[in-house]
Amino acid sequence: MSLPxxxxxxxxxxPRGIKGxxxxxxxxxxxxxxxxxxxxRTLFIDLEAGDLAIEGWPGDSIRPRTWAECRDFAVFIGGPNPALRDEQPYSPAHHAAVCQKFGDPAALDRYDTIFVDSITVAGRLCFQWCKGQPEALSEKTGKPDVRGAYGLHGREMIAWLTHLQHTRGRNVWFVGILDEKFDDFNRRIFQPQIDGSKTGLELPGIVDEVITMAELKADGGDPYRAFVCHTINPWGFPAKDRSGRLGPVEEPHLGRLMEKIRAPGTPAPRRLTFTPLADGAADHPLPQS
Incomplete structure (x- = not known):
């Protein structure tokens, strides 16, 4: 056997899918x-049951109602993880059981994009399931242990997202609600609305793209919707572009956004450059919004 x-x-x-x-x-x-x-070519995973906005959209959808169903659909879409033991979710044994239940995974070959609405509701289903597990009960008293439930919730959500991230041949997009809050210093911050803190903190390191769909307003102009795509942006929105092909702000059209991500990009030597600050600029940091 040669070195692989x-x-x-x-x-x-x-084939390389986009995860975002x-x-x-x-x-x-x-x-x-x-x-x-x-x-x-799109499969809509409808967790919110809020499809009034797309009434008349002629695509296919599935409607998971429990966290167990969310895990089953993830392993059916992404295939098995050979590194896992048979008793673990997303293992070859789990995949075989799901295939026996749902049929041949080739039925999904006609879809190249999975649209999950929303990760916020997925987190709620996951937390509801976690509260009923042994890890969510105190070993000493047998009473509910919220810390144990949140710990399990974080591990479950990260495992679910990571498994879908490794679905190389398909695009997978999660949408979620963005909360606006103020920190202890009364500074405005934005956080994804997901139960627990672990998922929101680790999510940007898992997916390729983090986009904020925001309402912006030009000086003296009318407000408009746009995708904010760069980590460094004047509004403090969560954003990340792993492709290096997106501008700071893009039109709110997901189809054309993916076309731009797949387009030939700027060569890395030209893209990965560093422009030093002008003399004295470091002494005057940008104001916080």
Missing amino acids: IITADQRLAE CIFGKSGIGKTSLLWTLDPA
């Missing part, structure tokens, strides 16, 4: 982004 090296040509020829999250305040139009995708 993947050559550059093989790696570049592999889109956060925004309630009512900004996150679910309506389905209208910008090809309905014949």
